Amino acid sequence: MEFVTLSMGSTLPIVGSGTNTFGKVDRNYMGEINGDTTELKDAITLGYRHFDTAISYRNEAVVGKAVKESGLPRSEFFLTTKIPGKEEYTANEAAVRRGVEESLAALDTSYIDLYLIHHPWDNLAEIPGVWRVLEEYVDQGILKEIGVSNFDEKELGHLLEHARIRPAVNQIESHPGKWNDGIISYSLENQVIPEAWGPLTRVSDEAQEALSAIGTNYNKTWAQIILRYQIERGVVVIPKSHNKERQALNLEIFDFELTEDERKIIASL
Template sequence: MVTVPGIALNNGATIPQLGFGVFQVPEDDTAAVVGHALDAGYRSIDTAAAYQNETGVGEALRDTGVPREDLFVTTKLWNSDQGYDSTMRAFDASVAKLGLDYLDLYLIHWPLPVRDRYVDTWRAFEKLYADGRVRAIGVSNFRIEHLRRLFDETSVVPAVNQVELHPGLQQAELRAFHAEHGIVTEAWSPLARGGTLDDPALTGLASKYGKTPAQIVLRWHLELGNVVIPKSVTPSRIRENIDVFDFELAEDDLAVIAELDKGARTGPDPDTFNLG
């Protein structure tokens, strides 16, 4: 079973660098899928209220023999629950579905700048953190201007910003800003939903290293210093995605992948996304 290294957050907590995402995993399948991931060595599980599978994640956590202190559980506040009081209620609902006494990481799922509630929402996050109900707080899909506003109007710097990031959308400016301010970059859609895996550059590197294109991309993320949360429902692919700690990419091969950046999103634009 693979052991995943950790990355220190800005408050002293540690997050596993490679975790398991459950976006679009059906609720009825979630417990079994997360169980496979835990058996393969994953210790970080990433869900969200919007995924409607927190209960299934909780079932898997109850059934596993892995001690709670060895697990790192993340969920996210959905857009319709932004605002101070509604955030507190939504947090209670999420931890109840997960069957947990505390969360390891709680994220604002989207900034929704047009609604202008994310600062009040963040103040609720700060309260949850101060009360010890969550070990770290962070955001998702925030741009630099959204982060700067939190810096100016609140007290706690987000520990994590989870954003779409893959070879086709490398977010170099945002990653540099995170590094400057002690924020860990976490990549969702790290494989671009498979959209870049047939690129000749990646298939060529896969042949060179005796790995799959997906493993090449995940290794690239790790060497950039990203936290990464690949998702699969297939047991063999779940094991394959965590089997990326026995090789390193050469500098010139990292440069090859750097050339694949097209600024191309597979998901919504954070400045305009307003669902929920």
């Protein structure tokens, strides 16, 4: 595993696992929570330590349960969760605190490694107020790092102007057909680590064919080529799979490097 260092000094595994359909009936995002930790335990056995959840996913408790069931120390894990950018959680300081405490209780932990604002909202002037509450939790050591998700250049720039603690991460959609190069470059320029959600989603047949052709040079799958491309350009990835074999493959991306020509082909997809 490789790591990146975040703004407050934490080390983040560059490959993690999304969880938004874990612990749910029929593995459906909107499915009822059933508490099943099978996929999480498989991932932990394979070596995953970085897991990404959110209040909106409703399954923070499932992630916390898997961590407990693993028998490993809490310090072995890097847990990310997110507070919704909704008035229920952002209206005032008390609302923000309720969200943080809700996450702590659900994850059954005394601290959270990375806490994100899940998405921005129209009134940018309100976001720094929410951020200041999160900064106070960093001061207390309860939130180790704080960041944002789905912020564009304008939204991230506004927060950077008003933040005392620089956002550690900007988690954004990034995959073939929507690499989101602009916000990735802007984030990196401002020392905010870009993190790709859904890195293996919405990949066209044409893109898969081109990626698979590159993969033959390294005995790698099209999915592994995507993940390798992302980490080579400084993007953390959180692929998600319910299949243990594919979970394993998503970690096997550290034994090769793409050529400049290959990166140009991938960037054009």
